[in-house]
Amino acid sequence: IRMVLIGPPGAGKGTQAPNLVERFKVCHLATGDMLRSQVAQKTALGLEAKKIMDQGGLVSDDIMVNMIKNELTTNPACKNGFILDGFPRTIPQAEKLDQMLAERGTPLQKAVELQVDDELLVSRITGRLVHPASGRSYHKIFNPPKKEMTDDVTGEPLVQRSDDNADALKKRLAAYHQQTEPIVDFYKKTGIWAGVDASQPPQTVCTSILKCLGQA
Numbered sequence: 286i287r288m289v290l291i292g293p294p295g296a297g298k299g300t301q302a303p304n305l306v307e308r309f310k311v312c313h314l315a316t317g318d319m320l321r322s323q324v325a326q327k328t329a330l331g332l333e334a335k336k337i338m339d340q341g342g343l344v345s346d347d348i349m350v351n352m353i354k355n356e357l358t359t360n361p362a363c364k365n366g367f368i369l370d371g372f373p374r375t376i377p378q379a380e381k382l383d384q385m386l387a388e389r390g391t392p393l394q395k396a397v398e399l400q401v402d403d404e405l406l407v408s409r410i411t412g413r414l415v416h417p418a419s420g421r422s423y424h425k426i427f428n429p430p431k432k433e434m435t436d437d438v439t440g441e442p443l444v445q446r447s448d449d450n451a452d453a454l455k456k457r458l459a460a461y462h463q464q465t466e467p468i469v470d471f472y473k474k475t476g477i478w479a480g481v482d483a484s485q486p487p488q489t490v491c492t493s494i495l496k497c498l499g500q501a
């Protein structure tokens with residue numbers, strides 16, 4: 286499968302992607318995770334991106350398009366297809382992606398929008414815990430790890446993201462509505478859009494996504 290998960294901060298993109306990866310044996314390209322890995326490695330790009338991310342803004346289209354292009358070209362896990370999470374996030378990114386995939390003869394098959402009202406996102410984001418190395422996310426109340434503050438798979442500690450505070454979240458939501466939501470119409474026009482009620486429990490959301498893909 287070649288698909289995009291679209292949704293505001295806390296919609297559940299990172300929560301749902303691993304289910305799809307396991308089912309379809311494709312790669313999960315999460316641009317936020319890639320940027321956070323650059324931040325952790327203190328690369329020049331990471332240092333620049335951290336300022337923008339902590340303020341809830343968007344990193345430049347050129348940087349993001351190149352990052353995805355590079356992964357799609359070199360990551361062997363992407364041979365069977367991919368789940369894009371957090372990309373594209375602007376109309377120019379969506380256009381560049383279409384162009385890039387058209388050149389390869391592997392067009393996008395589905396763009397699934399995870400729909401959740403803003404009010405619910407605040408409690409999801411402020412309760413989130415993440416395992417930095419894998420990008421796995423948990424929630425203090427909605428999806429607690431088996432052992433407090435510990436990743437189920439590796440036993441390593443969980444942390445809070447530096448942009449998961451009320452201030453940055455407000456800006457991330459504004460950026461979503463202004464710059465990302467227009468890509469919903471973009472994909473409606475090309476006929477590959479599907480919307481899912483993502484306010485439901487994770488398992489229900491998973492089933493709804495599989496239905497959109499004709500798999501449930």
Ligand code: AP5
Nearest residue numbers: 294295296297298299300316317344371409413423424487
């Ligand atoms: P990114 O990492 O993509 O952040 P985001 O879009 O704000 O999305 P989140 O990761 O916050 O939400 P999610 O949908 O993955 O939710 P999750 O599944 O974890 O980007 C970070 C930053 O990087 C951006 O702000 C920007 O600066 C930059 N960036 C990244 N990509 C870029 C691009 N293409 N262009 C420019 N800049 C870019 O779930 C959230 C919480 O809710 C968890 O605790 C989870 O356990 C819980 N939860 C999930 N589903 C449910 C459910 N169904 N019921 C109850 N709880 C649930």
Ligand code: ZN
Nearest residue numbers: 298299315317
């Ligand atoms: Zn995420």
